Amino acid sequence: MSENKRFKLKKASVKRLAIAFILIVAVAAGIYTILTKADDQATEKENIRVHNEEKQEKPKSKPTSEESKEPEKGTVTNETPKKDKDDGITSEEGTTNKNETDVVMPTINKDAIIANAKTQIYTVYTDLQQGSGFLINSSGDILTNAHVAKNAGYVVVKNQHGQEFQGKVIGISKKTDVALIRVPDLAGKNPLVLDATTAKVGTKVVAIGSPKDQYGTTTEGIVKSVGAEFFDDYTYSHLYEITARLSRGSSGGPLINAESGNVIGINSIILEDHPEIGYAIPLSAVMGLVNDWVVKAPEVNFDDENEEGYNHADEAYFDEELLSENMKSFYVLVIESLTDGKHNYYDAYISPKSEALKTARAFIGNYNSDGKKFKSLQYNVTGVTIGDKSSNVTMSTITTYMDRNNKKQTIKENITFKIIIDDIGEYMIQTITVNSSVDSGKLAPPVEKPQVDPNTGNKPDEGTNTDTDTDSNEGSSDPNGTEKPKDEGELEEVETDGVETPKTPPVEEPKTQEQ
Numbered sequence: 119m120s121e122n123k124r125f126k127l128k129k130a131s132v133k134r135l136a137i138a139f140i141l142i143v144a145v146a147a148g149i150y151t152i153l154t155k156a157d158d159q160a161t162e163k164e165n166i167r168v169h170n171e172e173k174q175e176k177p178k179s180k181p182t183s184e185e186s187k188e189p190e191k192g193t194v195t196n197e198t199p200k201k202d203k204d205d206g207i208t209s210e211e212g213t214t215n216k217n218e219t220d221v222v223m224p225t226i227n228k229d230a231i232i233a234n235a236k237t238q239i240y241t242v243y244t245d246l247q248q249g250s251g252f253l254i255n256s257s258g259d260i261l262t263n264a265h266v267a268k269n270a271g272y273v274v275v276k277n278q279h280g281q282e283f284q285g286k287v288i289g290i291s292k293k294t295d296v297a298l299i300r301v302p303d304l305a306g307k308n309p310l311v312l313d314a315t316t317a318k319v320g321t322k323v324v325a326i327g328s329p330k331d332q333y334g335t336t337t338e339g340i341v342k343s344v345g346a347e348f349f350d351d352y353t354y355s356h357l358y359e360i361t362a363r364l365s366r367g368s369s370g371g372p373l374i375n376a377e378s379g380n381v382i383g384i385n386s387i388i389l390e391d392h393p394e395i396g397y398a399i400p401l402s403a404v405m406g407l408v409n410d411w412v413v414k415a416p417e418v419n420f421d422d423e424n425e426e427g428y429n430h431a432d433e434a435y436f437d438e439e440l441l442s443e444n445m446k447s448f449y450v451l452v453i454e455s456l457t458d459g460k461h462n463y464y465d466a467y468i469s470p471k472s473e474a475l476k477t478a479r480a481f482i483g484n485y486n487s488d489g490k491k492f493k494s495l496q497y498n499v500t501g502v503t504i505g506d507k508s509s510n511v512t513m514s515t516i517t518t519y520m521d522r523n524n525k526k527q528t529i530k531e532n533i534t535f536k537i538i539i540d541d542i543g544e545y546m547i548q549t550i551t552v553n554s555s556v557d558s559g560k561l562a563p564p565v566e567k568p569q570v571d572p573n574t575g576n577k578p579d580e581g582t583n584t585d586t587d588t589d590s591n592e593g594s595s596d597p598n599g600t601e602k603p604k605d606e607g608e609l610e611e612v613e614t615d616g617v618e619t620p621k622t623p624p625v626e627e628p629k630t631q632e633q
Contacts, residue, residue: 224379224451224454224458224461224463227454227457228324228336228338228376229450230450230451230453230454230463231324231374231376231379232324232326232334232336232447233447233448233450233451233454233463234379234451234454234463234466235252235310235326235372235374236278236326236333236334236447237277237278237466237544238252238253238307238308238309238310239251239252239253239278239310239326239327239333239334239371239372240252240253240260240275240276240277240283241275241276241328241331241333242260242262242266242267242273242274242275242299242370243273243274243275243276244266244267244270244271244272244273244274245270245271245272246268246269246270246271247265247266247267247268247270248266248328248331248367249262249263249265249266249327249328249367249368249369249370249371250262250266250326250327250328250367250368250369250370250371250385251266251275251299251370251371252309252310252370252371252372252381253304253307253308253309253310254309254310254312254381254408255309255412256305256306256307256308256309257300257305257412257415258300258301258302258303258304258305258306258307259288259298259299259300259301259412259415260275260285260298260299260300260301260304261296261297261298261370261384261408262296262297262298262299262369262370262384263295263296263297263369263370263384263386264290264291264292264294264295264296264297264352265295265351265352265369266297266369266370267287267290267297267299268290268297270287272284273285273286273287273299275299275301276333277543277544278333278334278440279434279437279440279444279543279544279545280435280437280440281433281434281542281543281544282433283301283303283304283542284301284303284420285299285300285301286299286300286418287299288300288411288412288415288416288418289407289408289410289411289412289415291352291407292352293352293353294352294353294399294403294404294407295351295352295354295386295387295399296384296399296404296407296408298408298411298412298415300415300418302418302419302420303542304542307542308466310372310380310381311379311380311381312380312381312401312405313375313378313380313381313382313401314382314400314401314402314405315382315402316344316400316402317341317344317358317375317382317383317400318341318344319341319342319343319344320340320341321340321341321375321376321377321382322338322339322340322375322376322377323338323339323340323341323358323360323362323373323374323375323376323382324336324337324338324362324373324374324376325337325338325339325360325362325363325364325368325371325372325373325374325385325396325398326371326372326374327364327365327367327368327369327370327371327385328367328368328371329364329365329366329367329368330365330366330367331367332367335365335368337362337363337364338362338376339360339361339362339363339396340360340361340362341358341359341360342359342360342361342395343358343359344356344357344358344359344400345357346358346359346397348387348397350387354386354387354397354399355403356399356400356402356403357386357387357397357398357399357400358373358382358383358397358398358399358400359395359396359397360373360395360396360397360398361394361395361396362396363393363394363396364385364387364388364393364396365388365393368385369385369386369387370384370385370386371384371385372384372385373385373398381401382398382400382401383398383399383400383401384398384399384401384404385398386398386399433543434539434543436504436505436509436537436539438502438504440545441502441504441509441511441537441545442499442502442511444467444511444537444545445499445511445513445535446497446499447467448464448467448535448547449495449497449513449515451463451464451466451467452464452482452495453494453495455482456482456485456486456492456495457492459486462478462479464478464482467545467546467547468546468547469538469540469546469547469548472546472547472548472549473548473549473550474535474536474547474548474549474550477549477550477551477552478547478550481531481533481550481552481555484529485517485519485529486519489521489522490519490520490521490527490559491519491520492517492518492519493518493519493520493526494517494518495515495516495517495518496515496516496517497513497514497515498513498514498515499511499512499513500512500513500514500532507538508536508537508538508548509536509537510534510535510536510537511534511535511537512532512533512534512535512553513532513533513534513535514530514531514532515529515530515531515532515533516528516529516530516531517529517531519559521559525559527557527558527559528557528558529555529556529557529558529559530554530555530556530558531552531553531554531555531556532552532553532554532555533550533551533552533553534550534551534553535547535549535550535551536548536549536550536551
């Protein structure tokens with residue numbers, strides 16, 4: 119009996135061991151699953167990289183005590199943007215700064231958008247990062263990403279012509295990847311037009327920035343989705359997912375709605391596993407925070423480093439390639455203005471209140487008026503003369519238009535532009551001289567419809583020939599008044615009392631293709 123009891127107890131013990139083993143295996147499997155999932159999430163998180171973190175080695179001499187200092191007045195360091203009625207956004211049109219700028223952005227045409235926007239876009243440098251930024255108001259404030267300006271010992275921004283300006287971070291968030299840099303020397307300059315209206319899926323966009331320090335690099339795409347979220351060093355929410363490819367160095371650059379021409383977002387991140395997709399922070403998500411920084415910003419000046427009377431024209435220089443590119447951008451906007459017919463986009467390249475404004479209106483207006491319908495414009499730089507205080511750029515152009523008779527005509531011109539450097543180091547057109555202009559529509563005599571005599575019903579050249587009619591043929595008819603046909607290929611020669619008729623000098627054909 120006792121042996122049976124012992125046997126039963128042993129059998130029960132084996133059962134318990136089996137159950138315990140199964141439980142241990144189940145727990146181990148659960149733990150493994152949790153750890154694997156966490157590892158996958160960590161791996162996915164590691165693949166999220168702010169796309170232009172071009173980090174430099176941090177200077178060892180930089181004191182760490184700066185990090186513990188209280189933030190200056192007007193600098194927000196730990197705040198998330200609020201979307202409410204008091205965020206400064208104009209609900210009617212979604213734009214936030216139309217009252218501060220005369221800039222009117224072109225639409226659809228990528229080249230025109232770039233040419234018009236590049237004067238308000240900057241490459242941003244700090245002692246730790248290189249990124250991009252864009253001018254958002256007339257106070258000289260440049261919007262960029264927080265990871266570009268984070269822990270910066272100094273900030274310098276550079277324009278399209280290589281002139282550099284000193285700036286200071288007046289607002290930066292620890293949670294949202296956005297920062298604001300004030301550049302006093304840019305105060306009074308026209309900013310880009312901002313649009314805080316949420317873009318729709320499918321909206322065509324243009325992304326502009328300075329990847330690998332290459333100013334004005336652009337890509338095109340569409341808004342693929344709205345509302346993406348990521349968590350890295352910053353919290354990214356309500357993001358635009360875009361097919362415009364971004365690269366390291368583009369962070370902080372503007373995302374422009376190609377259909378309205380206005381800025382709708384800040385280019386911010388890419389995924390390492392999917393570099394063909396980029397993400398931008400919508401302006402609608404951050405403008406409340408940015409406006410608060412602008413209002414609370416401390417006074418910024420660099421008197422200790424800038425001598426009295428100093429301006430950036432003193433350090434600016436003329437360069438043949440930069441001058442040529444400047445004039446090509448000008449003509450891109452001339453074409454866009456003629457096509458649009460409503461705005462003079464090219465004004466951004468002309469010195470305000472200069473004679474060039476009036477001259478430009480005259481010769482450009484001639485391409486699309488007085489019975490002319492503008493079709494295309496070809497342009498080519500034919501000469502650059504660099505001086506100390508100004509430089510001349512000569513352009514050869516061919517403008518094609520349709521006349522009143524729907525016949526294609528051309529205007530061939532040779533034009534010299536005098537370029538100066540303004541107080542903030544920008545190339546500006548001061549005078550325009552039209553050296554030659556040949557309009558094929560004016561060379562050819564107008565075609566007149568023959569009139570009918572109401573009394574006889576005959577045309578003026580019909581009826582009986584008179585002696586006067588015969589004599590006026592000057593040897594071109596026989597005694598019977600019959601006109602002799604000219605030999606095929608014979609060219610009519612015109613004599614003017616021994617004075618040779620002057621010939622119009624040929625205008626050099628531009629090498630560029632028709633726009």
